[in-house]
Amino acid sequence: MSDFKIQVDELDEKAKSFRFLASESWWGAREEGSDGQATEVVSGFAFQLDVARKADDIILSGDLEAEVILECSRCARRYSHALRDPFSLALEPAKGREPTDLEGVQGLAENGVWLGEDLEAGWFRGPKIGLDDFFGEVIALAMPLQPLCSESCPGICSHCGADLAKTQCDCVDERLESPFAVLAMLKGVTEEK
Ligand SMILES: [Zn+2]
Ligand SMILES: [Zn+2]
Structure with missing residues (x-):
């Protein structure tokens, strides 16, 4: 009832x-x-x-x-x-x-x-x-499907689990692993020749 x-x-x-x-x-x-x-x-x-x-x-x-x-x-x-x-x-x-x-x-x-x-x-x-x-x-x-403590929450480092809102970890910059970064590096190499 x-x-x-x-x-x-x-x-x-x-x-x-x-x-x-x-x-x-x-x-x-x-x-x-x-x-x-x-x-x-x-x-x-x-x-x-x-x-x-x-x-x-x-x-x-x-x-x-x-x-x-x-x-x-x-x-x-x-x-x-x-x-x-x-x-x-x-x-x-x-x-x-x-x-x-x-x-x-x-x-x-x-x-x-x-x-x-x-x-x-x-x-x-x-x-x-x-x-x-x-x-x-x-x-x-x-109820939100993906709750966020703030829109800009940086989350946690996928390597070491550090809370990126509080601390900066020493893990390798992941931008280097992105396809664009790799392309930029290759381009840099060819231009040097
Ligand atoms: Zn958060
Ligand atoms: Zn880390």
Whole structure:
């Protein structure tokens, strides 16, 4: 059952604001079974959203804000990463329709909502909308595929493993191994003749 719910009959044409805070343990429970270790969450995942009823449809729009500890994909340092992502979702009444997959059918029955492929449209049914799955998808999408502690992170030396942000190592300059450097050297040799 969903932790985060919206009562459909409370909604109106005029948008209502909601704020939900999803905790580290909530996210940890969802991440279980997926690969890797649990993400360390500094502040919880704050969801701010405006929800309105437009004719039969329910329109949600809002944004996610959170601070998580991620591991830099270049230097492996753990750093604090600000997640910030806007989202919107339009739900129409499912009426007699059923999703084609079992998971979708269960979700619609249990949480009153089914999410389409692109996470921007879906169906709802019943008096309440459970937003847990939607929030989970928004967080997953906001996580960077290749986290970087900074855009200019120099990473670690591929020879000695030195952290190049902190220290300069004595390894042979790798530029000499690049094809361009080799060409430049050959050119230099021929010009000398
Ligand atoms: Zn880094
Ligand atoms: Zn080195």
